Amino acid sequence: MSLENLKAAEDKLAQIVKRYPNKRSALMPALYLGQEAVGYVSAEVISWVATKIGVSSAEVKEVATFYTMYQQKPVGKYHLQVCRTLSCHLAGAKPLVNFLKEKLAVDAHQVTADGLFSYEEVECLGSCGTGPVVQINDVYFERMDSEKLASLLERIKTELPDLRYSTLKDELGVGLADMPRSQLVNLKEGKHGAS
Amino acid sequence: MAHHKILTENVHYADQHEIGRYEERGGYQAIRRILNSDPLSIMEEVKTSGLRGRGGAGFPTGMKWSFVPRNTGKPIYLLCNADESEPGTFKDRLLLERDSHLLLEGMMIAAYALGSHWTAIYIRGEYAHPAACLAKAINEAYQRGYLGQGIFGSDYGLDIVLHRGAGAYICGEETGLIESLEGYRGQPRLKPPFPAVVGLYDCPTVVNNVETLAALPWIIKNGAAAYAQIGTEKSKGTKLMSVSGHVKNPGVYEIDLGYPLLDFINNECGGVREGHSLKAVIAGGSSVPVLRADELAGVLLDYESLKTAGTMLGSGGMIVLDDSTDMVEVVANLQHFYSHESCGQCTPCREGGHWVEKVVKRIYEGQGFPTDLMLLDSVCSQIAGHTICPFGDALVTPVLSFIKKFRNEFDEKIMAALDRHLV
Numbered sequence: 349m350s351l352e353n354l355k356a357a358e359d360k361l362a363q364i365v366k367r368y369p370n371k372r373s374a375l376m377p378a379l380y381l382g383q384e385a386v387g388y389v390s391a392e393v394i395s396w397v398a399t400k401i402g403v404s405s406a407e408v409k410e411v412a413t414f415y416t417m418y419q420q421k422p423v424g425k426y427h428l429q430v431c432r433t434l435s436c437h438l439a440g441a442k443p444l445v446n447f448l449k450e451k452l453a454v455d456a457h458q459v460t461a462d463g464l465f466s467y468e469e470v471e472c473l474g475s476c477g478t479g480p481v482v483q484i485n486d487v488y489f490e491r492m493d494s495e496k497l498a499s500l501l502e503r504i505k506t507e508l509p510d511l512r513y514s515t516l517k518d519e520l521g522v523g524l525a526d527m528p529r530s531q532l533v534n535l536k537e538g539k540h541g542a543s
Numbered sequence: 544m545a546h547h548k549i550l551t552e553n554v555h556y557a558d559q560h561e562i563g564r565y566e567e568r569g570g571y572q573a574i575r576r577i578l579n580s581d582p583l584s585i586m587e588e589v590k591t592s593g594l595r596g597r598g599g600a601g602f603p604t605g606m607k608w609s610f611v612p613r614n615t616g617k618p619i620y621l622l623c624n625a626d627e628s629e630p631g632t633f634k635d636r637l638l639l640e641r642d643s644h645l646l647l648e649g650m651m652i653a654a655y656a657l658g659s660h661w662t663a664i665y666i667r668g669e670y671a672h673p674a675a676c677l678a679k680a681i682n683e684a685y686q687r688g689y690l691g692q693g694i695f696g697s698d699y700g701l702d703i704v705l706h707r708g709a710g711a712y713i714c715g716e717e718t719g720l721i722e723s724l725e726g727y728r729g730q731p732r733l734k735p736p737f738p739a740v741v742g743l744y745d746c747p748t749v750v751n752n753v754e755t756l757a758a759l760p761w762i763i764k765n766g767a768a769a770y771a772q773i774g775t776e777k778s779k780g781t782k783l784m785s786v787s788g789h790v791k792n793p794g795v796y797e798i799d800l801g802y803p804l805l806d807f808i809n810n811e812c813g814g815v816r817e818g819h820s821l822k823a824v825i826a827g828g829s830s831v832p833v834l835r836a837d838e839l840a841g842v843l844l845d846y847e848s849l850k851t852a853g854t855m856l857g858s859g860g861m862i863v864l865d866d867s868t869d870m871v872e873v874v875a876n877l878q879h880f881y882s883h884e885s886c887g888q889c890t891p892c893r894e895g896g897h898w899v900e901k902v903v904k905r906i907y908e909g910q911g912f913p914t915d916l917m918l919l920d921s922v923c924s925q926i927a928g929h930t931i932c933p934f935g936d937a938l939v940t941p942v943l944s945f946i947k948k949f950r951n952e953f954d955e956k957i958m959a960a961l962d963r964h965l966v
Binding site: 380 | 618629630702707873877
């Protein structure tokens with residue numbers, strides 16, 4: 349399954365490589381494609397990227413472990429990132445983390461038994477005026493509180509929306525940009541649709 | 544006071560991100576106008592405008608461009624820094640999401656003035672929605688022939704590539720950004736040589752912030768003199784301020800530089816929350832020294848006035864703190880950020896950052912020792928000035944400035960801990 353997905357990403361990667369004066373610059377986009385295909389940056393993804401870019405696996409791993417958005421182990425279908433930095437902290441980020449820990453009954457970076465959810469605390473997401481913010485996959489949910497988060501989790505469970513601007517799609521997020529933000533966070537009417 | 548709307552004139556239109564709407568409202572006129580003129584004259588125009596880098600350093604933009612050697616035979620690269628990651632800063636996001644074409648036009652102008660044919664926007668990975676907006680705008684521009692070979696029917700070719708980061712604050716530092724764009728860890732380079740001479744792929748490179756580039760279409764359309772009339776003698780034009788914390792109306796505001804800080808908080812941002820009083824302000828992102836409420840009278844929002852007051856305008860990411868705030872808690876929160884975001888390249892920052900965080904945390908948790916403030920001072924003095932990039936200096940700023948300004952709160956926590964030890 350994941351091998352097939354990686355194979356499917358190869359044409360896309362070939363296009364991306366062409367954009368840069370130097371092939372190595374496509375290493376980070378390649379890691380995104382690999383992560384998108386497999387779900388996290390597995391050993392398989394590392395060696396795929398190494399082969400495609402023409403560098404050693406060690407060099408790819410060095411890059412993959414430097415950046416926090418490359419997941420080193422599987423995450424939930426919905427990965428929640430709670431901003432913990434000052435402005436969100438002042439606006440009440442900590443109660444959200446406590447709520448998630450209790451509600452999901454797992455620690456940060458662990459996946460719930462149904463494979464649906466995982467969470468972690470992250471540093472400033474640039475949503476300081478609308479905090480606290482919870483990023484679920486690619487989508488920001490702003491001005492959150494435990495109550496809103498509880499109902500959001502329920503809706504995600506039943507509606508299973510696609511909350512990713514898939515890097516495997518024709519172009520990153522094209523089409524989604526047309527939607528106003530209010531619709532992006534409105535799961536019922538969002539064009540992401542249920543998968 | 545009515546502030547000029549140079550960057551935010553059209554952000555309230557829901558359809559501004561569409562290329563047709565952008566053009567109807569006067570977009571892509573500035574770039575059309577300059578395509579037959581001498582690139583050096585554009586650079587002179589930007590110099591005359593007094594525009595300074597809006598990412599944090601405030602370095603004159605035209606002068607930065609003038610450091611680029613044009614006869615090396617190597618390509619010249621323009622990079623847009625959209626890695627907005629400084630805590631408290633969310634100003635660029637507004638432009639990226641709401642007026643993507645304004646940034647693209649600004650990049651076209653800068654690239655033309657520099658003689659650059661390949662440019663990239665380095666956007667932080669978490670900004671998936673802004674990246675989607677940009678990707679769409681870039682596609683539209685290519686479809687209309689505004690990007691690619693011979694833009695707007697001229698013989699000048701230009702590419703803009705969107706490049707997503709993947710979660711690393713340090714990539715907002717321009718040489719860290721370049722390393723990252725080259726496909727490596729985002730660890731900053733020793734300077735000199737500066738990127739203007741040895742940058743991306745060892746070629747001359749200019750890195751400009753989103754807000755800086757977005758000001759260029761207005762400057763070209765209205766003239767450098769008109770821009771230079773706004774603001775103060777040395778801080779010209781407008782600045783985006785992103786305000787968060789304990790104000791009634793957090794958000795992004797465009798102000799004429801030189802506007803009084805207290806007027807800004809009280810008149811534009813609605814003042815602090817009901818029933819509370821102002822305690823302190825971090826004026827320009829978490830890496831600048833904090834100011835107490837009693838130090839704010841007469842302080843203006845411009846580079847010079849804030850410097851005189853002992854702090855910086857920085858990125859314009861203002862965090863307002865009211866009387867309910869525990870300052871030790873604030874520092875504990877921020878030092879966690881800095882120890883997490885150290886790139887690990889320089890020992891003083893990598894190791895020292897963790898020590899600073901640990902010591903502040905134990906003071907906050909009531910486990911501090913009477914010697915801890917001296918210890919912090921000692922550790923910080925071995926970090927600041929001893930690292931490759933300014934991150935080391937940024938790391939020690941919150942802890943040192945908060946201890947200086949709110950010493951009693953640290954002392955109280957330490958004394959309480961001491962009592963507990965003695966009992």
